[in-house]
Amino acid sequence: MAPILSVRDLEKTYDDGFKALKSMSLDIEEGEVFALLGPNGAGKTTLISTICGLVRPTSGSITVAGHDAITEFRAARRLIGLVPQEMPTAPFEIVGDTVALSRGLFGLAPDGELIERLLKDLTLWEKRNNPIMALSGGMKRRLLVAKALSHEPKILFLDEPTAGVDVELRHDMWRIVDELKQRGVTIILTTHYIEEAEEMADRVGVINKGELVLVDQKDELMRKLGRKLLKLHLTEPLSAVPESLSKHNLTLENEGASLTYVYDSQAERTGITTLLTELSAAGVGFHDLQTDQSSLEDIFVDLVKKG
């Protein structure tokens, strides 16, 4: 199946000469949830803004369901909804009116039923006659989601949907994303929170300094790059790692009660067998062991450090 969004060799140099995107290429499949993960200033917002037509690309191409984002901007943009990172709202506008306005901007006739459903889904129906300034921060964010969905887009961009929100709203967001995914909407979200990517995404792209460092299935990513930990609970506490074992990547923890071994699960030889043999040779006994996989967070920190 052809990707619903295709970015080819996209570059963006801002007027001040700053290169925010360096030859970026990315394909998004229909119906997937894609998380763009990257530190502040990595270029996440620039990438989204360029796709949505808010920033002019310096070179490269963007196609949305086969429509060029510049020459066929109408067809391309009709398919896209955007919830920006900042929460820009017109304070005096009425909640219901502002959602109707958003739909109108996409050239669609008013649809009271759809707007009612959206506002109810996002628990804003009670507030429909209030001015936006009467909404709390969380409600404003949900309102922006309602506005972005008012023209029933096939692709939804969520730029840091949970930055600075409380736990409840964050779970709300996750639920919304899940429901949209069930309905077949393609979702591209950016986040600093690894937890969030782990929770919601099918695929993860790591972006740093304007480059996509890596794109992979989330599970694959974790498996590939996951370093594993082997933890041995010792029968007798040690004061130091025995001399004969120093070539292994070992650390003592819990006041010498446990020994942790870090290994690469992808390596041909994990070194576990050798380690265990040498442990018994050195007379170190253990009564229990467990392994632990590093989270997306560890992977991410690793990648960014390398970049």
Next chain:
Amino acid sequence: MNFEAMKSIYVSEMARTRRTVFQSVISPVISTVLYFVVFGAAIGSRISEINGVSYGAFIVPGLIMLSLMTQSLSNASFGIYFPRFTGTIFEVLSAPVSFLEITIAYVGAAATKSIIVGLIILITASFFVPLEIQHPVWMVTFFVLTAVTFALFGFIIGIWADNFEKLQFVPLLIVTPLAFLGGTFYSITMLPEFWQKVTLINPVVYLISGFRWSFYGQADVNLWYSLLATLIFLGGSLAIVHWIFRTGYRLKP
């Protein structure tokens, strides 16, 4: 053309006017009408007629022009500046709407508002001073052209400005003085010859003169020059708007 989008922008802009009816309609009407009360009814009778037109009536076209210009400017500049300021402009810029459609909707709404204000002033004036409109077609032409031209000009200012002071600067410190010095309260033929010549570099002279001619058949400058001046101004504004959209100036980095 995305008519639905233009309608949406236009309707939401007009809704903003309704929410702020006092400052956007009533207050400009009152401040202009005060001139008729003072110069028309109170002291106008002590000032001699100008070319057979009572002083109170003489100043009406100039005052309507003044409020058309300043209202179009401030409506349009605020109309586009505010969404830039709050950031809500992103929605318009990422919608399937062309720049031409965006301009027509915002400028159309701003011009509509100032035309409403101008009409209310015209009707109110007719209660205080004896008005006559000798050339109604010309009157409407100048009326609408001026409203649209200055709305376009205001649209440009609203995109250029990066703070509220700059927004106020042009209507208060350029257009209002030019209108006062450009024959709102007198015929420039009343000035010494040297100052008459100097005054001719003031573009507002041409607008007021043409508009006043459509009322009383008397002009300070040739009618066609008035029309030409208006069209040059309109053309210049269109060219700048075109450039803004081609380069993304202050809208799309």
